[in-house]
Amino acid sequence: MPIHNEDIAAAFDEIADLLEIENANPFRVRAYRNAALTLRGLPQEASEWVAQGRELTELPGIGEGLAKKINEFLQTGKMSALQQLHKKVPASVEELLKIPGLGPKRVRALFLNEGISNLDQLERAARGRRIQQLPGFGEKTEQKILEVLASQRKKKQRFLRATAARYAEPLRSWLSRATGVDSVVIAGSYRRGRDTVGDLDILVTARDSAPVMQALCEYDEVAETLSQGSTRATVLLKCGLQVDVRVVEQKSFGAALQYFTGSKAHSIQLRRLAQDAGLKINEYGVFKGRRRIAGKTEESVYQSVGLPFIAPELREARGEIEAAQRGKLPKLIERSDLRGDLHSHTKATDGTASIKAMARAAQAQGLDYLAITDHSQHLRVAKGLDASRLLAQMDAIDRLNEEIRGIRILKGIEVDILEDGSLDLDAEVLCRLDLVVAAVHYQFDLSRRRQTTRILRAMDSPCFSILAHPTGRLLNNRSAIEIDLDKIIQAAAERGCFLELNSQPDRLDLDDVNCLAAKQAGVLVSVNSDAHSVENFAVLDYGILQAKRGWLTARDVLNTRSLKELLALLKKTMQTSA
């Protein structure tokens, strides 16, 4: 069983939690959390890093001690430090930390003084009114615990960014209309373009904060006010989305925006730089002693520590600050760089529009070419095409290309990768197409080895252009299939084929970290809509956000190429035909 960076990071986070409960040195705790962040942001598995003979201590925040623990984990699948801690504090105590309002100090008190070591015991103690008698706790805290336990059963999950947008934008306009408001920006992970958001962070600049707070409380969608001060409030919307609103003066806008955009790890790194330079950054500005030297714009904040502006999508502490220092920030792709779309469906299978309507819609989006890639026969629920229907569709596309101007329709297919790695249609037919997009649509739970072999075999087919939604994940719904993506990226580099970044808001697959891995291996990524209707091309915006988060420039993306360049690149993938 291979050990992933996420496994190591989770173990480090667990150690950090337990150490906090033990009242350990907070900086020691932070060291574990920093290391977990480093591992999660690493585009390569730590196990490979070691296999290549590189030292883990080269990684930021990982020294001798943590490197030793990682190596132990990689070799034995266990971390003795964690096991030692569990002898003193059982794992179930960590659940208590997930209750808002309960931090390490209070969990420690509950565990040591009351012997409470899991959520059930917590609930019983709260019902028995034993919590409010403990020092540092009171009636309100006890009540809150009971409420949280009740609502947590409903299980709150992260919102798709696209879903959050439907709640965020109307709230933004509502707040904009409050008296004295200058600007309203949705910051946080939303602004960084993450595929899901846990809550909304809204920054407001206004002469006076009181009208903003009042407007927020009067907003129709607010179900509950969780906290409210003079410049900051937290509310829960009826849909379950939590919203934090913060009001600052206009002169602090840039500093506040930087701070509320995060990520936390990025901001910490930035503040450290400031500290080294004898400055202090907070949400009100950049200060030298008591004097404010910057903070009106985000640019001024970065400039104060000698950095160029860093795009929000990059602010994940994955090396962007170091890249900025070296003047090596990528010029990120923009939506307008896209020249075409290489994955779309029509009513021949599970889409809703004709080929012509889809082509017109793509043209209206400013695209020069569109590949029609309907499903293949194996996908019966989608009325997948067999060879004869595909050939008929190809003829229809040829005729349409004669008829319409301003956009070129490419002949393609989204062909199923069967369980043994063969493709769902004969190579003889596939090789007549302009491109072949291949995808896994069933048998998601094969072992990692078999699943990887399956895809590698598919890539060996005579005609294989693009691997669609490579991990098959559906956000909040289905986890990624088990595959050795590094091997697949390597194979794509060797064979000259491409990986998709599917822009559907619940896919966004490849994700940001894997986009970066593809880029580093020199594999071009195709940012596709997978549109099933004429309106659906709008999702390309989400794909572009994810591509930016993956550090992709226009040159790293296949469908920024002109039609001529694109056809030449695709031809190489179709060239080994019979």
Added chain:
DNA sequence: GCCGTTTTCGGCCCGACTGTTTTCAGTCG
């Protein structure tokens, strides 16, 4: 536990809000 053109020791980001206190610790972002 990490880290170092001031350091191998002594630092480690910073502020708002809540509840429980009666001036502040704990939690959160």
